Amino acid sequence: MSLADLLAVVIFATLNAYAVLAGADFGGGVWALLAGGPRKQRQGELIAHAIGPVWEANHVWLILAIVLLFTGFPAAFARLGIVLHIPLSLVLIGIVLRGSAFTFWRYGGDTDAEQRHWGVTFAVASLITPVLLGVTVGAIASGAVSGPRAPGPAFFTGYVAPWLTPFALSVGVFALVAFAFLAAVYLTLQEDFRRRALGAGVALFGAALLVLALSGVGAGAPRVRAGLIFAPWAAPLHLLAGVAAVVALAALWRRRYGAARIAAACQVSLILWGWGLSQYPYILPPDLTVAGAAAPAVTLRLVLGALALGAVVLLPSLYYLFRVFKSRTPVAPPTMPPARPR
Amino acid sequence: MSDLLAARSQMGVSLAFHIIFAVAGIAMPVMMVVAEHRWQVTGHAIYLDLAKRWSKGTAILFAVGAVSGTVLSFELGLLWPEFMRFAGPIIGMPFSLEGFAFFTEAIFLGIYLYGWDRIPPRAHLAAGGIVALSGAASGVFVVIANAWMNAPTGFELVQGQAVNVDPLAAMANPAALPQALHMTLAAYAATGFAVAGIHALLLLKDPANAFHRRALAVALIVGAPAAVLQPISGDLSARHLARHQPVKLAAAEALFQTQAGAPLTLGGWPDVDRRETRFAIDIPAGLSLLAFHDPGAVVKGLDAAPRDEWPNVPAVHLAFQLMVALGSYLALIALWAGWRAWRGADLAHDRWLLRAIVLAAPMGFIAVEAGWMVTELGRQPWVIYGVLKTADSVTPMPGLIVPFLTFTLLYCFLGAIVVWLLYRQILRSPEIPEWRGFYMPGGGSRERGDAA
Numbered sequence: 001m002s003l004a005d006l007l008a009v010v011i012f013a014t015l016n017a018y019a020v021l022a023g024a025d026f027g028g029g030v031w032a033l034l035a036g037g038p039r040k041q042r043q044g045e046l047i048a049h050a051i052g053p054v055w056e057a058n059h060v061w062l063i064l065a066i067v068l069l070f071t072g073f074p075a076a077f078a079r080l081g082i083v084l085h086i087p088l089s090l091v092l093i094g095i096v097l098r099g100s101a102f103t104f105w106r107y108g109g110d111t112d113a114e115q116r117h118w119g120v121t122f123a124v125a126s127l128i129t130p131v132l133l134g135v136t137v138g139a140i141a142s143g144a145v146s147g148p149r150a151p152g153p154a155f156f157t158g159y160v161a162p163w164l165t166p167f168a169l170s171v172g173v174f175a176l177v178a179f180a181f182l183a184a185v186y187l188t189l190q191e192d193f194r195r196r197a198l199g200a201g202v203a204l205f206g207a208a209l210l211v212l213a214l215s216g217v218g219a220g221a222p223r224v225r226a227g228l229i230f231a232p233w234a235a236p237l238h239l240l241a242g243v244a245a246v247v248a249l250a251a252l253w254r255r256r257y258g259a260a261r262i263a264a265a266c267q268v269s270l271i272l273w274g275w276g277l278s279q280y281p282y283i284l285p286p287d288l289t290v291a292g293a294a295a296p297a298v299t300l301r302l303v304l305g306a307l308a309l310g311a312v313v314l315l316p317s318l319y320y321l322f323r324v325f326k327s328r329t330p331v332a333p334p335t336m337p338p339a340r341p342r
Numbered sequence: 343m344s345d346l347l348a349a350r351s352q353m354g355v356s357l358a359f360h361i362i363f364a365v366a367g368i369a370m371p372v373m374m375v376v377a378e379h380r381w382q383v384t385g386h387a388i389y390l391d392l393a394k395r396w397s398k399g400t401a402i403l404f405a406v407g408a409v410s411g412t413v414l415s416f417e418l419g420l421l422w423p424e425f426m427r428f429a430g431p432i433i434g435m436p437f438s439l440e441g442f443a444f445f446t447e448a449i450f451l452g453i454y455l456y457g458w459d460r461i462p463p464r465a466h467l468a469a470g471g472i473v474a475l476s477g478a479a480s481g482v483f484v485v486i487a488n489a490w491m492n493a494p495t496g497f498e499l500v501q502g503q504a505v506n507v508d509p510l511a512a513m514a515n516p517a518a519l520p521q522a523l524h525m526t527l528a529a530y531a532a533t534g535f536a537v538a539g540i541h542a543l544l545l546l547k548d549p550a551n552a553f554h555r556r557a558l559a560v561a562l563i564v565g566a567p568a569a570v571l572q573p574i575s576g577d578l579s580a581r582h583l584a585r586h587q588p589v590k591l592a593a594a595e596a597l598f599q600t601q602a603g604a605p606l607t608l609g610g611w612p613d614v615d616r617r618e619t620r621f622a623i624d625i626p627a628g629l630s631l632l633a634f635h636d637p638g639a640v641v642k643g644l645d646a647a648p649r650d651e652w653p654n655v656p657a658v659h660l661a662f663q664l665m666v667a668l669g670s671y672l673a674l675i676a677l678w679a680g681w682r683a684w685r686g687a688d689l690a691h692d693r694w695l696l697r698a699i700v701l702a703a704p705m706g707f708i709a710v711e712a713g714w715m716v717t718e719l720g721r722q723p724w725v726i727y728g729v730l731k732t733a734d735s736v737t738p739m740p741g742l743i744v745p746f747l748t749f750t751l752l753y754c755f756l757g758a759i760v761v762w763l764l765y766r767q768i769l770r771s772p773e774i775p776e777w778r779g780f781y782m783p784g785g786g787s788r789e790r791g792d793a794a
Contacts, residue, residue, distance in 0.1 A: 053456035056408055056448040064441040066415050070426050071434020078427040081419025085739045092416055093752060096409040100756055103405035104763065107398055159739055295431030296507045303438055310442035317449045324453055324460050 003301060004294035007072040008283065010307060011065055012276050018061035019272060020182060020265045023175075025055045027183025029098060029126020030176070031196065032119060039192055044119065046190055047183075048106060053325045055102065057318065059095075071303050073293040076283045080136075083145045087136050087163050094129030098122055127176070134175030138168030138211075141275055142221040143285040167214045167221050174207040178268050185248065185264040188257045197260070201249045208271070223285050227278025237277070241270040346733055348742035349421040352749055354718070356414050358711055359753040363407030364484075365710055368477045368526070369533030369564060370400040371451075375470040376560050382463055391772065392557055394458075396537075397470075401455050402763055406756060408448065413749070421742070425725050425735035428504060432497050433490045435509040440483035447476040481529060482522045489517035492717065493586045494726050516586050520579040521717070527568040527575050528713065531672055532706025534565015539703020540768055542696040552774045555690045558699075562689075565706070566676035572669055577632065584633035587727060588642035590720035593655045594662035595629055596622070597643045604629040604641035609663060612655045617644075619659075653722045661715040668709040675702050 001009075028047040035043040070077040081088070105118035139145055144162035181204050184197035215225040228234055244267035251260035281289045294300060343351075374396040381389035415437075418426050450472040457466060490496075496512025497504040538561035541554040548554070583591035591597075596612040596619040597604055606629045610622025627637040634641070644652055675698050682692055689695060725732040 053452040056405065057445065057452055059408065059412070060441070060445045060448050063412055063415055063444065064438075067434065067437040067441045070419060070430040071438055072431075074427045074430030074434075077419045077430060078423035081416075081421075081423045081426070082737050082739060085420050085737065085745075088416055088420060089745050089748075092413045093748070095412055096752060096756070099409040100406050100759070103402055104759060107402050107763070155740055295434070298507055299431040299434065299509055302435055302509050306435065306438050306442070310439070310445075314442060314445055314449075317446055321449045321453055324457055 002291065003297055003304065004072070004290050007068065007294075007300055007304060008290045010304070011068045011072070012273070014061050014065040014068065016269050016272050018058070018065060019178075020268055022055070022058035022061060023130065023179040023268070024182040024186050025051050025058055026098070026126045026130045027179035027181070028187065029102075029123045030130075030180045031183055031187065031193070033123035033127055034196075037192065039190070043190065043192060046187060046193075048102075050187060051102065052106060054321065055099070057321060059099065068303065068307075072295050072300055073283055073290070074295060075293040076288055079145060079147045079284055079288065080140075083147070083159065083162050084136050084139060086159060087132050087139070091129055091132045091136065094125045094132060098125035098129055101125060130176045130179045131169075131172035134172035135163050135168045137175065137275070138165070138171030138221070139163035140284060141171065141224045141279060142167050142215075142219060143223055144168075144219070145284045146286055147288070165219060166217060167211070167219070170207070170211045170214045174204075174211050177203050177207045178271070182264055182268060185252065185257075185260050188252070188255075188260065194252055194255065197252050197264075198249065201245065201252065201264075205245070223282070224275060224278045228274060231278065233277060234274075237270060237274050241267055241274070244270060343743050343746075345740060345742040346736050348746040349736045350732065352742065352746040353417060353421055355746070355750050355753060356410065356417055357714065357718070359757065360407065360410040360414055361710060361714060362707060363403050363410060364481060365529040365707070366403040366533050366536075367400070367407045367447075368474075368481050368529040370396060370403060370537075371454075371470060371474040371477055372530065373534070373537065373560055373564050374400060374454075375467065375474055376563060377556075378467055378470060380556075380560070382467060388552055388556055388774070391553065392560070395767065395771075397455055399764060399767065400451070402760060404447075404451055406760055408444075410753070411444075420745075421737055422725065422735045423737050425730060428730055428735075429491075429726065432494075432504060432507050432509060432512045433487050436483040436486045436490075436513055440480045440487075443476045443480035443483060447473055447480060450476070478526055478529075481526060485522045485525045486513055486515075486518045488717070489521040490515045491726050492521070492590075492721055493517035493582075494729055499729060517582060520575070520582040523575045524572070524579050524713070527572045528706070528710050530568035531565050531572055531669075531676075532710050534561050534563075534568065535672055535675075535699070535702045535706045536704070537561040538565055539700050542699040543703075544768075544771060545690050546693065546696050546700070548773065549690050551771075553772045558689065562676075562679055562683075562699075565672075566680055569669075569672040569676040569706075570680070573673055576666070576669065580632055581634070584641060587720070589644065589647045589651065589653065590658070590716070591633065592642060592644045592646070593653045593658040593720050594716055595641075596655060596659040597629065597641060598645060600640065600643040600646055602630065602640045603627040603638055604633075604643075606632065607659075610659075612659050614652070614655050651723060653720050658716055658720045661712040661719065665709045665712040665716060668705040668712070672702055672706055672709070675699060 028051050032044055032047050035047075037043075066077075069080075101118045101121035105115060105122055139162050142165060144165070146162075177200060181197065181200035184193045184200050187193040188197060212225075212228070215221040215228075228238075244263045248260050248263035248267055251257070251263060279285050281291065283290045283293050374393045377389045377396060378393040381387070381393060450469045453461065453469045454466065454473055457469065461469070490512050493515045494512070495515040496508040496510070498506045538558055541557040541561060544554045545551060545558060580591065583594070595604075596607050596610060598612075598617040598619070603626065605624040605626050607619055608623040608625065610619040612619045629641050630639040631637045633639065644655065675695075678698070679689060679695060682689060682695060721727055723731050723733065725735050
């Protein structure tokens with residue numbers, strides 16, 4: 001495996017972490033929007049409580065992926081910025097609104113009306129951002145992010161047509177359903193979310209079928225389609241993803257939530273890696289390869305070294321973060337009397 | 343509006359917006375950690391309340407800083423793809439390190455904000471300390487990348503292509519140290535004085551308020567030393583500019599002709615067509631003295647560069663004058679406050695000092711913005727000084743005025759919300775006169791035994 005391949009794997013792993021961690025934070029926003037029934041208030045609180053301490057750390061996976069991409073594969077980053085300018089800008093607006101509205105909701109909400117206003121902004125941004133993230137992934141997978149562009153191509157063919165396709169939109173829907181599924185599985189501390197998780201799990205099958213069907217329609221995504229169906233690794237991968245999906249649903253049914261969370265995260269990860277494998281050796285099909293987009297070897301070596309060093313700091317810190325907030329009992333006795341209501 | 347101008351405007355608005363939150367995100371954690379430490383040492387619950395209120399403000403500022411920083415990392419490619427294609431392999435390294443520093447900051451800020459009753463007190467204080475350290479580190483890494491654009495090193499240019507790339511040499515560029523130092527001090531000075539100014543205003547109304555007295559003290563402890571050191575770091579920057587970025591210094595000082603014994607030009611309006619600065623006060627040999635520590639030294643003027651490689655001279659000159667004037671004011675107020683405190687005076691009752699500190703509240707942030715205008719506008723028309731022109735690195739995407747206006751509106755809206763939220767939080771400061779003794783968070787007054 002070359003240095004460039006290794007860095008590409010690391011970036012993909014970073015995106016994978018973003019999908020299963022931050023994706024669930026987006027999914028939580030979707031459930032906040034869909035909250036209802038007698039326990040509506042309680043659902044909102046559970047979602048906010050789950051997202052609050054971790055969403056900023058989870059969000060950094062995306063920043064890390066971006067800086068690694070422009071350091072290691074500057075040609076790919078430049079082309080993405082040009083061709084997918086519009087959906088990426090919309091993703092950014094979604095990210096800005098989601099993050100700030102969540103914070104205003106938690107820290108600024110004064111009156112009920114204000115709280116509701118920020119809660120809704122947060123939820124709507126959480127709904128739209130995953131769709132647009134999925135659309136960019138779909139555009140890449142379909143091989144539409146091609147270059148080089150002559151100066152001044154027609155606006156629509158150059159900057160809209162690559163991503164406004166049925167296939168890319170179906171990947172957007174798939175991403176949304178996958179994130180909502182993950183969130184519901186993580187949120188199963190409450191019975192309401194068990195039923196939502198089961199429903200989303202079934203919907204995820206439907207979304208996957210839709211993506212697969214549309215990959216063959218029109219321009220579609222021939223490379224990904226061919227990879228996912230005919231490549232030697234395709235069958236075992238599908239088998240594993242299918243097993244993970246069945247395990248996740250069965251565990252939800254039996255209320256084995258620990259197993260369900262692991263299986264659901266594995267399922268989404270396997271699907272992501274299926275995409276990555278199917279378009280290898282291209283970083284941006286149809287013409288830009290991992291090797292062709294890579295920075296000089298000295299840069300790749302240094303970045304991989306920095307990654308190894310950074311991981312020594314990062315992984316224990318992340319472990320500590322999740323241990324403090326995701327374990328059921330506090331890890332240490334409270335240090336002070338609980339704050340009195342203001 | 344041309345696409346190039348729209349792209350530059352969008353980048354400028356994004357940076358000007360983000361830098362406020364980045365600066366606050368570097369310095370606010372220091373203040374909250376100092377307050378929490380005072381609480382752990384003295385057992386005085388007023389410090390705990392202070393730490394909690396500041397951490398609430400930090401949470402809001404950090405969140406907006408995190409998302410607006412994300413926007414910038416994408417905008418590098420959305421607006422300047424050719425710049426990133428060239429610069430990515432050379433200067434991606436500090437960005438990657440910044441990614442880790444920022445990661446650490448986000449993780450421990452989550453632990454700090456939500457972990458008050460989940461981890462032991464010392465671990466909590468340490469988490470705050472890590473937030474402060476990693477915040478400063480991520481600022482330094484980003485500034486190092488910017489410094490490289492001003493003083494590019496670590497590669498050779500062969501037919502427009504970078505060869506023999508050396509990312510470590512790029513990080514060690516000559517602008518890195520002066521810029522990182524200047525920016526970090528600016529963060530502490532600007533935030534420290536902004537917070538001190540708010541509490542000084544409230545003390546003018548209620549000088550006995552124990553909460554504001556301590557808040558003022560902690561804010562000055564963070565802001566004042568940085569403000570005093572800043573002119574020294576500014577001198578380092580000016581001497582760096584004289585050697586490595588002479589056009590920027592010439593524009594900042596409105597020096598049109600290269601000359602020995604160059605004067606220091608205060609104020610005035612540079613008339614670019616006539617190549618002279620009108621209505622200015624000249625201090626003979628002042629610039630030579632500052633730039634080279636030698637009154638007879640030759641300082642390069644704008645005439646050292648072709649006319650089409652000049653930045654916008656009036657804008658750079660005015661921004662520079664503004665930054666220096668505001669920075670000097672902060673340094674003087676810091677010295678005044680330090681001297682009064684050293685003589686044992688009660689700052690909270692020194693009404694003239696309080697008024698001066700109130701006046702200083704916005705100045706640090708205005709100086710930060712002005713300083714960035716000097717360094718960014720002063721580098722134009724280059725995006726990488728002497729290597730790549732800004733116009734050659736912009737995206738071919740048409741209609742850039744649309745994203746420019748969209749992001750500008752978005753940021754105006756967010757800025758207004760943040761100001762309103764912070765204002766409302768400040769309005770709710772506790773009203774605790776000093777003589778009522780120790781008190782509990784939330785405004786009640788208790789005996790010391792309960793607070794521990």
